[in-house]
Amino acid sequence: MKKENINKILVNYQEKLDFKKSILKDKKKALYRKIPRLEIIDKEIKMHSLKTNKLILRNPINIEDEISKLKTFIGELKKEKAFILTENNIPLDYLTIKYDCNLCKDTGFLKNGKRCKCLKQKIISNYYEMSNLQHKLDNENFKNFNLNIFSDKAIEGRKKSQKENIREILSKTESFATSFNSSKVKNLLFYGPTGQGKTYLCNCIANSLINKGHLVIYQTAFKLIEIIENARFNKNNFSNKDENYQMLFSSDLLIIDDLGTEFINTFTNVEIFNIINTRLNQNKKTIISTNLSPIQIKEKYSDRISSRLFGNYEMLSFYGPDLRWES
Ligand SMILES: [Zn+2]
Known part of the structure; x- marks a missing residue:
């Protein structure tokens, strides 16, 4: 950086x-x-x-x-x-500063001189161009999640209504966030058409974990590949040791939104496999969201990638009316 x-x-x-x-x-x-x-x-x-x-x-x-x-x-x-x-009805903490981060008292550095997690998060948010997300992250959180906008009509060929389905997914994503440190928690793969709340739920998880001090990278597959390509093929004296690139493998959580919108070729297949595989081996959590169906994932990506995804991710299917047309 x-x-x-x-x-x-x-x-x-x-x-x-x-x-x-x-x-x-x-x-x-x-x-x-x-x-x-x-x-x-x-x-x-x-x-x-x-x-x-x-x-x-x-x-x-x-x-x-x-x-x-x-x-x-x-x-x-x-x-x-x-x-x-x-x-005088004045709160006892009226004359104390309310810090965003109590660890570093909003200085960015800990007492031992090391970078605080909040500073590290800001640096990777900047590098992975996540700052445009900040506003969304402030609003799209579990507290604001509104189940009532989902339809409870029966859907042909499905056992559950959209609302029942989302309720189950919501509870799984919430426990993903609350039990994040447990090795039993599985990676998640959200799939289904647009306008089903997939991205919203990704934001909820990102928000909850960043607030707990975890390092989170959240980016669309398209942008992620663009950042990796730029880093590799030019400009900033990129090397594998590059701290920010390494964060793709070592951040506590990586969320890849819109998998399948990137240009898929040998280079991207290798990069995506590397990221997914290394994170699995290191027991680092990853969430992927995609409009592709499992069959399309199998068609578009190498066997190595799809077998890692199907074998190690909990596949959560989103379906029902497109919410973007509702309100
Ligand atoms: Zn801090």
Whole structure:
């Protein structure tokens, strides 16, 4: 990945944090104006905490008494503060920053200086051009999933209505997300025509796992192949060691949307097989979504690919009326 892209991401971290800090400062000012006693309490807490720390550092003998007195005093101040806040209907955490990521406190780096998972996710999201998805990810999640838009009419030749079918798939995808770390969880392959909610469910899973701090790559097969080709045949001094390319194999979850829309040839067959096979061997989870039927998958892809898919993926069939025509 280009350095200026990483810099941009880091500047973005800084700007966001600065913004949160300045909002907090304003909130504090306004609150102190309204309740001046709070400012005095905060100053006292700060002063006495410093004093306590200094005493502990100097570590002379027989200071336990003094330290315990200070701690009691600070405790009393905190109690008074909590009382005032509660009396004024102000939440106790009103004057604390709400971080997007509590691990790194929105700095992107952990205490040991290593990159936080949230930063790693931002870097691969940038590399795999997932940023356009961010808005979708914010809205398309399990909480917003609406079963009522699916038809409960009987469908000829099917045992279940569209709604019953989706309800089952939904429960399987939810348990995929909640039991993600278990080795018993199978990879998923969504197949069926467009407008059945396949992509929406992929977004739900991506969203849920990214929020839990897993590294997720989510891209259409078409775009994925384009990114691999670009990386291979030009430009950025690509090598197999390229960290972002390696993420295709090592990310916690890879979601390949719209398999079958890419241009299929020997090169893409090899690349796709490599990715699917390596991830299986390393027990890394993959989800594939496609408009192709199992028969079409068999026709279009090498035997090596289809046997890996049919043997190791739970095949989930989507069917029923096209939802895009409904609303
Ligand atoms: Zn973080």
